[in-house]
Amino acid sequence: MAEKLKLEIVTPKGAVLSDEVDIVTAPGFGGEFGVLANHAPMLSTIKIGTLSYRKGDRQELLMVSGGFCEVSNNKLTFLVESAERGGDIDVDRALKAKERAEKRLAQAQSQAENINRTRAEAALQRALARLKVAKGQ
Amino acid sequence: MASLKEVKVKIGAVKKTAQITKAMNMVAAAKLRGAQTKMENFRPYTEKFNAAMGNLSGNMEAGQFPLMEAREVKTVELVVVTSDRGLCGSFNANIIKLTERLTRQYEAAGKKVSLVCVGKKGNSILRKTGKVRKGYTDIMGNFQMFNARAIAQEVAANFLAGGADEVRLVYGKFKSVASQVPAEEVLLPVQPAEQSAGAHAGGADYIYEPTPADIMEVLLPLYLNVMVYHAMLEVGASEHAARMTAMDNATKACKDIIHNLTLLYNKARQAGITNDLMDIVGGAEALRG
Numbered sequence: 001m002a003e004k005l006k007l008e009i010v011t012p013k014g015a016v017l018s019d020e021v022d023i024v025t026a027p028g029f030g031g032e033f034g035v036l037a038n039h040a041p042m043l044s045t046i047k048i049g050t051l052s053y054r055k056g057d058r059q060e061l062l063m064v065s066g067g068f069c070e071v072s073n074n075k076l077t078f079l080v081e082s083a084e085r086g087g088d089i090d091v092d093r094a095l096k097a098k099e100r101a102e103k104r105l106a107q108a109q110s111q112a113e114n115i116n117r118t119r120a121e122a123a124l125q126r127a128l129a130r131l132k133v134a135k136g137q
Numbered sequence: 138m139a140s141l142k143e144v145k146v147k148i149g150a151v152k153k154t155a156q157i158t159k160a161m162n163m164v165a166a167a168k169l170r171g172a173q174t175k176m177e178n179f180r181p182y183t184e185k186f187n188a189a190m191g192n193l194s195g196n197m198e199a200g201q202f203p204l205m206e207a208r209e210v211k212t213v214e215l216v217v218v219t220s221d222r223g224l225c226g227s228f229n230a231n232i233i234k235l236t237e238r239l240t241r242q243y244e245a246a247g248k249k250v251s252l253v254c255v256g257k258k259g260n261s262i263l264r265k266t267g268k269v270r271k272g273y274t275d276i277m278g279n280f281q282m283f284n285a286r287a288i289a290q291e292v293a294a295n296f297l298a299g300g301a302d303e304v305r306l307v308y309g310k311f312k313s314v315a316s317q318v319p320a321e322e323v324l325l326p327v328q329p330a331e332q333s334a335g336a337h338a339g340g341a342d343y344i345y346e347p348t349p350a351d352i353m354e355v356l357l358p359l360y361l362n363v364m365v366y367h368a369m370l371e372v373g374a375s376e377h378a379a380r381m382t383a384m385d386n387a388t389k390a391c392k393d394i395i396h397n398l399t400l401l402y403n404k405a406r407q408a409g410i411t412n413d414l415m416d417i418v419g420g421a422e423a424l425r426g
Contacts, residue, residue, distance in 0.1 A: 010181050010182050010185055011182065012178075012179050012182050012282055012363075012366065013175075013178055013179075014178030014179070014181070014182075015178075015181055028346055029346055029347050029351070030346065030347060033346070040344055041343045041344065042343060042344040042345070042346060043189065043192070043193065043343050043344070043345050043346070043349075043352060044344075044345070044346035044347075044352075045346070045347070045351070045352055045355050066355075067359075068189065068352065068355065068356065070185075070189050070192075072343075077185055079182060079185055079186055079189065081282065
């Protein structure tokens with residue numbers, strides 16, 4: 001596979017990644033999707049989850065949180081709120097966040113507080129995604 | 138003429154002031170660098186975001202989304218972003234002046250005006266007008282996206298509830314280290330982004346996942362976040378730049394005053410010596426008698 005795809009990940013804190021890669025797999029709205037070179041132009045929303053890409057025989061994982069991505073002319077641009085590599089993730093913090101979110105979720109369920117619940121759910125998803133990336137799965 | 142001692146005390150006081158302003162200048166310079174980097178890091182995000190927005194809104198009708206709906210304007214809400222701290226020259230005053238001018242303009246046209254103040258300075262001054270609907274203070278120190286999100290959500294909810302028919306953002310734009318100008322932008326209803334000719338080439342062929350309308354639902358609130366956050370970053374950088382210039386001027390003024398006072402002090406001292414000499418000579422003359 002000679003043709004490469006330009007992958008760019010941009011967050012409000014700056015560009016995280018800009019590289020030529022072979023294949024990208026991302027958590028889209030309707031589930032995971034993969035993008036290869038010469039993909040048709042596309043615009044999709046991104047959920048919290050793990051983004052993986054392959055360059056040569058190297059496979060890399062990143063945790064991404066909500067945003068969207070655009071594919072056009074062999075260029076794949078992710079605009080997400082945050083993106084972290086496995087090595088940058090604080091596992092302890094993510095574990096604590098997970099516990100906290102689970103506790104809150106249990107509380108919110110009994111009280112049916114809507115806003116707190118969606119927030120706790122998002123926090124839980126972020127924590128889980130972080131842990132997954134940190135473990136390199 | 139002031140006595141010798143008074144002048145000396147005054148010189149000491151001014152010197153201390155100069156020391157403080159000099160230190161503040163250097164602190165502002167260091168903080169400016171941080172704020173400016175943050176702003177520059179955010180720029181690619183905004184650019185890509187706007188490009189995608191433009192791309193998307195090309196095949197949308199504005200009436201489809203409540204956040205884009207243009208209504209007859211009865212109430213205008215101004216979101217005024219100022220700094221939390223003063224001592225930065227006329228920076229905050231300029232933003233407030235612009236706000237007051239806009240307020241008068243809208244009220245002359247028979248529209249109601251309500252204000253949302255971000256930053257302590259604007260809040261404390263504009264509160265007197267009695268038009269402030271909501272104030273956010275002490276959030277300009279460290280720029281956090283979730284602060285911007287809270288503001289954007291509040292403003293959007295008010296817009297949707299009919300509390301305001303148009304929302305404008307008033308803030309200080311960072312042009313360069315030497316120049317910051319007050320600026321205003323329309324926040325709500327969201328304007329369909331203008332198409333840059335290149336960006337939209339082949340836009341109709343896009344695959345939308347899930348549907349353009351659904352993406353727009355996600356993008357619109359995000360767009361407000363981006364706008365508010367952007368304004369906060371601009372104000373942050375402008376504040377430090379303005380303070381740097383103001384403190385530099387203050388230090389220079391202090392030096393001028395010290396120079397003048399030293400001159401005065403030396404003159405007084407010389408006059409004193411001359412008087413003493415006259416006394417001695419006079420005394421000697423009298424003795425020789």
